[in-house]
Amino acid sequence: MTESNGSTPQEQSGSMPDWEKRFRAPRVSLPDWAEDAPHRSLFVSNATGTYELYAWDRTTGEQRQVTHRANGTTDGVLSPDGEWIWWFDDKDGDEFGVWRRQPFHGGPDEEATPGLDPSYPAGLAIGRDGATAIVGRSTDEDGSTIHLARRGVAPFEIYRHRESAGVGDLSHDGTLIAIEHTEHGDAMHSALRVVRPDGTTVAELDDTKGGTVELGLEVMGFAPVDGDTRLLIGHQRGGRWEPLVWDVSTGEETDLGLADQLEGDLSAEWYPDGSALLVAHSFEARSELWRYDLATRRLERVETPRGTVSGATARPDGSVEFLWSSAAEPPVVRSTTGKVVLDPPGLKCPGSVPVEDVWVESPGGRVHALVQRPVGVSGPYPTVFDIHGGPTWHDSDAFAAGPAAWLDHGYAVIRxxxxxxxxxxxxxxxxLKHRVGLIELEDIEAVREWAVSSGFADPDRLILTGGSWGGYLTLLGLGTQPDAWTLGIAAVPVADYVTAYHDEMEALKAMDRTLLGGTPEEVPERFEASSPLTYVDAVKSPVYISAGVNDPRCPIRQIDNYVDRLAGRGAVHEVYRYDAGHGSLVVDERIKQLRLELDFAARHLAPRH
Known part of the structure; x- marks a missing residue:
């Protein structure tokens, strides 16, 4: 075993390699804007080398760094009046903390919700009066609670339940609060409740039918008009996500009729005057935007390039701003006016190579894989199977610095x-129910078999890697498919499922109970079958693991248990522990981690025959 302390070689003289430039080049998120002061915006950037919040006055052009924390800050909300920036203050990435706020133009931070103890965040909605907020909280002791917090008044609890729940939205006039909850016990499928500020119920909508039917709902937002009781929600009644308008005062539900016009998943948000919806359409790893007029029911395309729109917002002037990228082209915040909205100065991000779409038959149906080939290298390729986290997430034709780095080093990448x-x-x-992890690996194995049998991948140089749930699948795959992989690289993984369950944040315990059908004490055989620790003695390949010591999602103790078992049998492995949570917001740290992974692969992957 090699225990890494995180030190890296001194940077060589000469030009910086492209893979490192992709991490260091300044990036910006899609700017959020204040509902009643649209010239005031809030965005995230890594311009200083750490991801932090920035205020932007569009009238003067002034941009100001709001937060200054060693481990970075990305969770922030701009109040509707544009006067305050709320940001979540945790300790070294542990996600447990309190909301603070700062004046838009600068000044001292203050505790935003005095009287509320630290917790995990479970949603936040700020009232247009600037003094009221609906604060969602999660703790091991209390489960989920939601409070109305008003300046000068003690926070008032309006909701409590042991199962996971969170704040959906606050109506434009502040009289209605939408809550997403899982009181039925299925953490994957929420029901909705709308309450008044005193906590009394106005309306309920539950598509789970008591948990017997697996259908979920989500809040997309109240209409941005005073006195308007329409709530835009997402539903799964047609077998995928679609939006509908629910009038919570009358109970009327208005289907938008989009199912026959667009394949794939749909989400939406209101245009600022409430007359139309901005519809985001995701299909087969790419996305696009549409404008839906509620009066005429007309759907009109909002032109975007082919690739992935990872965020979009309609502005008061009718224009749309969106964050776009493709696997080959770095992200940029664009506007339908034709302008680039934010173009940070400094180092420019190099591009990468486009993806190819591959469909493979697996025991569960057709699996979509995104494939990238290194430039100037002939196949069969050494191949990195980069497995996404979630698991309720998906890889798309979007720019990613990690895969691009592997491509620069001569590896093919399959997601x-x-x-x-x-x-x-x-x-x-x-x-995924009950055979968690094993089901995903059937699909991964089917794609691996295609890659090898087609001559695309070199069977002697196959790397299985991923972060979070992808790291979990990496360790599980190395143990259950020991002859399939040459080496494994797992970042912030689940390694010992039982210990992970007992140590993780409460919301994830609820998700695990849903996936596996109970607790480790209630369904021990399922936890055992899905835990990488169960198969650790079968692992043959060298293993690299990185982990944040403050991670509340994949806690460090369960990783230490797995590493101790590897060490006990003398297995080839290396471990890197770093002072952060579920990943790092520090650019140098991200570069360091990838450099260590590349070095591990170079040392343990046999050269091409």
Whole structure:
């Protein structure tokens, strides 16, 4: 075993390699803007080398760094009046903390919700009066609670339940609060409740039918008009995510009729005057935008390049701003006016290579894989199977610095939207029940078999890697498919499922109970079958693991248990522990981690025959 302390070689003289430039080049998120002061915006950038919040006055052009923390800050909300920036203050990435706020133009931070103890965040909605907020909280002791917090008044609890719940939205006039909850015990499928500020119920909507039917709902937002009781929600009644308008005062539900016009998953948000919806359409790992007029029911395309729109917002002037990228082209914030909205100065991000779409038959159906070939290298390629986290997430034709770095070093990259991924219908996402991990690996194995049998991948140089759930699948795959992989690289993984369950944050315990059908004490055989620790003695390949010591999602103790078992049998492995949570917001740290992974692969992967 080698225990890494995180030190890296001194930077060589000469030009910086492209893979490192992709991490260091300044990036910006899609700017959020204040509902009643649209010239005031809030965005995230890594311009200083750490991801932090920035205020932007569009009238003067002034941009100001709001937060200054060693481990970075990305969770922030701009109040509707544009006067305050709220940001979540945790300790070294542990996600447990309190909301603070700062004046838009600068000044001292203050505790935003005095009287509320630290917790995990579970949603936040700020009232247009600037003094009221609806604060969602999660703790091991209390489960989920939601409070109305008003300046000068003690916080008032309006909701409590042991199962996971969170704040959906606050109506424009502040009289209605939408809550997403899982009181029925299925953490993958929320029901909705709308309450008044005193906590009394106005309306309920529950598509789970008591948990017997696996259908979920989500809040997309109240209409941005005073006195308007329309709530835009997402539903899965047609087997995928679609929006509908629910009038919570009358109970009337208005289907938008989009199912026959667009394949794939749909989400939406209101245009600022409430007359139309900005619809985001995701299908087969790419996305696009549409404008839906509620009066005429007309759907009109909002022109975007082919690739992935990872965020979009309609502005008061009718224009749309969106964050776009493709696998080959770095992200940029664009506007339908034709302008680039934010173009940070400094180092420019190099591009990469485009993806190819591959469909492979697996035991569960057709699996979509995104494939990239290194430039100037002939096959069969040494191949990195980069497995996404979630599991309710999906890889898309979007820019990613990590895969691009492997490509620069001569590796092919394959990313797989296994069962459990979003974007391919409700049945595909919900397929993980009870045989957790093993189902995903059936799909990954099918793609691996295609890659080898087609001559694309070199069977003697196959790397299985991923972060979070992808790291979990990496360790599980190395143990259950020991002859399939040459080496494994797992970042912030689940390694010992039972210990992970007992140590993780409460919301993830609820998710695990849903996936596995109970607690480790209630269904021990399922936890055992799905835990990488069960198969650790079968692992043959060298293993590299990185982990944040403050991680509340994949806690460090369960990783230490797995590493101790590897060490006990003398297995080849290396471990890197770093002072952060579930990943790092520090650019130098991200570069360091990838450099260590590349070095591990170079040392343990046999040269081409």
């Amino acid at each position: 797989i939207n296994y069962r459990g991924s979003t974007g391919y219908g409700r049945a595909w996402t919900d397929a």
